[in-house]
Amino acid sequence: MRFARISKDGDVSFAVVEGDEVTMITGSPFGEWEKSGTATTPLDEAGLVAPCSPGKILAMAENFGSHLHGAVEHTEPQPFWKAPNSIVGPGESILLPSHAGQVDAEGELVAVIGSRCSKVAPEHALGYVLGYTCGNDVSARYWQKNDRQWWRGKSSDTFGPIGPTIVSDVDPSDLEVVTRINGKEVQRCSVSEMIFDFAALISFVSQSVTLEPGDLIFSGTSGSPATLHDGDTVEVEATGIGVLSNPVAAG
Amino acid sequence: MRFARISKDGDVSFAVVEGDEVTMITGSPFGEWEKSGTATTPLDEAGLVAPCSPGKILAMAENFGSHLHGAVEHTEPQPFWKAPNSIVGPGESILLPSHAGQVDAEGELVAVIGSRCSKVAPEHALGYVLGYTCGNDVSARYWQKNDRQWWRGKSSDTFGPIGPTIVSDVDPSDLEVVTRINGKEVQRCSVSEMIFDFAALISFVSQSVTLEPGDLIFSGTSGSPATLHDGDTVEVEATGIGVLSNPVAAG
Numbered sequence: 001m002r003f004a005r006i007s008k009d010g011d012v013s014f015a016v017v018e019g020d021e022v023t024m025i026t027g028s029p030f031g032e033w034e035k036s037g038t039a040t041t042p043l044d045e046a047g048l049v050a051p052c053s054p055g056k057i058l059a060m061a062e063n064f065g066s067h068l069h070g071a072v073e074h075t076e077p078q079p080f081w082k083a084p085n086s087i088v089g090p091g092e093s094i095l096l097p098s099h100a101g102q103v104d105a106e107g108e109l110v111a112v113i114g115s116r117c118s119k120v121a122p123e124h125a126l127g128y129v130l131g132y133t134c135g136n137d138v139s140a141r142y143w144q145k146n147d148r149q150w151w152r153g154k155s156s157d158t159f160g161p162i163g164p165t166i167v168s169d170v171d172p173s174d175l176e177v178v179t180r181i182n183g184k185e186v187q188r189c190s191v192s193e194m195i196f197d198f199a200a201l202i203s204f205v206s207q208s209v210t211l212e213p214g215d216l217i218f219s220g221t222s223g224s225p226a227t228l229h230d231g232d233t234v235e236v237e238a239t240g241i242g243v244l245s246n247p248v249a250a251g
Numbered sequence: 252m253r254f255a256r257i258s259k260d261g262d263v264s265f266a267v268v269e270g271d272e273v274t275m276i277t278g279s280p281f282g283e284w285e286k287s288g289t290a291t292t293p294l295d296e297a298g299l300v301a302p303c304s305p306g307k308i309l310a311m312a313e314n315f316g317s318h319l320h321g322a323v324e325h326t327e328p329q330p331f332w333k334a335p336n337s338i339v340g341p342g343e344s345i346l347l348p349s350h351a352g353q354v355d356a357e358g359e360l361v362a363v364i365g366s367r368c369s370k371v372a373p374e375h376a377l378g379y380v381l382g383y384t385c386g387n388d389v390s391a392r393y394w395q396k397n398d399r400q401w402w403r404g405k406s407s408d409t410f411g412p413i414g415p416t417i418v419s420d421v422d423p424s425d426l427e428v429v430t431r432i433n434g435k436e437v438q439r440c441s442v443s444e445m446i447f448d449f450a451a452l453i454s455f456v457s458q459s460v461t462l463e464p465g466d467l468i469f470s471g472t473s474g475s476p477a478t479l480h481d482g483d484t485v486e487v488e489a490t491g492i493g494v495l496s497n498p499v500a501a502g
Contacts, residue, residue: 055306055335056334056335056336058402061399061400062399074399078398078399078400079400079402079403080399080400080402081332081334081400081402081406083307083332083460084306084307085307085460085461085463097458097459099458118408147329148312148313148325148329148331149312149329149330149331149332149400149401150400151309151330151331151332151459151460152330152459152460155332155459155460156459156460157369157459157460157461207348207350208348208402208403208406208407208408209334209336209402209403209406209407209408210336210408212336
């Protein structure tokens, strides 16, 4: 199943996407839901917003060998917090803070937690996932390097685009994630290259942090991320999920 | 005014505290509110829970000279994220993770944001504050030192006690904060010693991160924090606000 959120007349509601048609639902994909009726809207006219509103977001540092640049692999996952103010949806602008310097895109796959979980074993962890979406772990490098912690380097307003939809029936061990800036490919990986896979990440995080429906786990990024400039368009595409596209603007 | 939240029959509602009596309110201190009636409950029987439910929590590293231990003062505030799963209220247990090693208490004053603010000037920043409460920035030192970022070192479940109430009419530049473990004083400071005061912190944070009603800004801690053990009771008291008391238990 493919879930989206739609903004219509100021109200935000969940919907399901079948083919290129969107049908509103009552309830929520995190609980009981049913289609509101038979009326559908074409996907490209539906007004998608971020597919959920996470309370917590944990992203991963250095979780792809291709992103280590010679550093030694960590023996445990290395999460960090992103904050809810970073979330924007498809088509919303990534704003480059005027005082930030270099800001890079990091294309990633994102697991969306479906139900509360605490201290779960790896072999049960994926049972707590609703589905997967694309994410962009936008990163201000000067702040990331020079601040005591990565609070604004990873969580300035608009630094967490997600979307376009949450897809429940993909295999999170075997998807390709491609990042493009102005149509030019700048990152490509298979999530099979993750040093710690989503089952390991969710299990590890949940030993310390209780996860709730809508919380997000970003996979970590691969290779050498590319820098964003005012006027760019950045896309993150994952197999079977779709394309998350965001314009970039001076903040 | 002094605001609290009360749990009664599974419902959580806001209340006001006058003297030692609690009166329920309709609405919220973050918007319009009025007393639900004239019935009052004695404060010590009211069942206080955490006085708000923050979406975002930023705490400060190294914001008191007495906590620097010889390190040089930073030229900018040094925030880090705590996460909502860390929040507990008065009387709720701080759980020591079995695999964490040394866990310390850090008694602090906490500003509670009252209305949305972005890119505010220091001279206007305190106008966005609803009031102040006590907080304990519980810290697992091994994780803080050895993890790439302070995600679980500062945000494991129960690592963010706040309360007992939010007080709107105190002077945030001139309060004493005292921390006790099993009745013995282990920290004492005046918030006048903050290297960056709340006006400076809120202005600085809001340049990158839009703050919302209920978000929290922890002051940073002073001196040399003390270590918690199973069976302890830890108290954080701020002048005019009250005592936040939490038992400590093995997790």
